[in-house]
Amino acid sequence: MPVPTDEVERRVSQLATSLRGSGLRLTHQRLEVAREIAADESHPDVETIYRGVRKRVPTISLDTVYRTVAALVDLGLVGRVNENPGPTRYDANRERHHHYVCTRCGLIRDVYSDTLNGIEAPEQVSGLGTVESVRVHLRGVCKTCERKGNDSER
Ligand SMILES: [Zn+2]
Ligand SMILES: [Zn+2]
The missing domain is CATH 3.30.1490.190 (Ferric-uptake regulator, C-terminal dimerisarion domain)
Known part of the structure; x- marks a missing residue:
């Protein structure tokens, strides 16, 4: 069950506005990482986000994904989820x-x-x-x- 398109767009524009407000440069790669988290209802881990973004931005590095996700968490735009053992998962649903x-x-x-x-x-x-x-x-x-x-x- 994917997140509805208008809800994804709403979340992405919210993330973009807050990223801009924080003084962080809003690059295409950062925006695509934000989009990937916003569109994925499964609460993905960083590797999963990376695999998803790479389909649209083949040149993105895992490191960029890590740093962007960390920035989004610091800004309070994305939540950390540790419900299970294993890698931390992320939640863009505020x-x-x-x-x-x-x-x-x-x-x-x-x-x-x-x-x-x-x-x-x-x-x-x-x-x-x-x-x-x-x-x-x-x-x-x-x-x-x-x-x-x-x-x-x-
Ligand atoms: Zn199951
Ligand atoms: Zn959630």
Whole structure:
């Protein structure tokens, strides 16, 4: 399920505006890295972003991708996701959302829910410190992995 084109364009223009505002030069390569993250709902890691951008910009280096992603994270435009062991994944969706995570294949999908948004931190947490956000991680086995599991049992 790809991110809808108008949503990708909205995210890319947001990223471009903020990059420009930060004083970072908005090169074609940086913009393509931003586009790749914005269009990929899978929460890609750097290698995956690199493979995607290379299809459009064959001359781009892995190093440029690393540095651009790091800059986008520093600017708060892209979030780091560490739901699973393995390389850090990146998230260009800045809307309030939660994550569904497959514990077998590492799939990460965005989940929108007013019910989950409404969850309040328990009283006991106030003893630990302030709470800025509450994010729910739903873990389980995705449909694809479930199907694979059933096939191998036969
Ligand atoms: Zn899975
Ligand atoms: Zn997400």
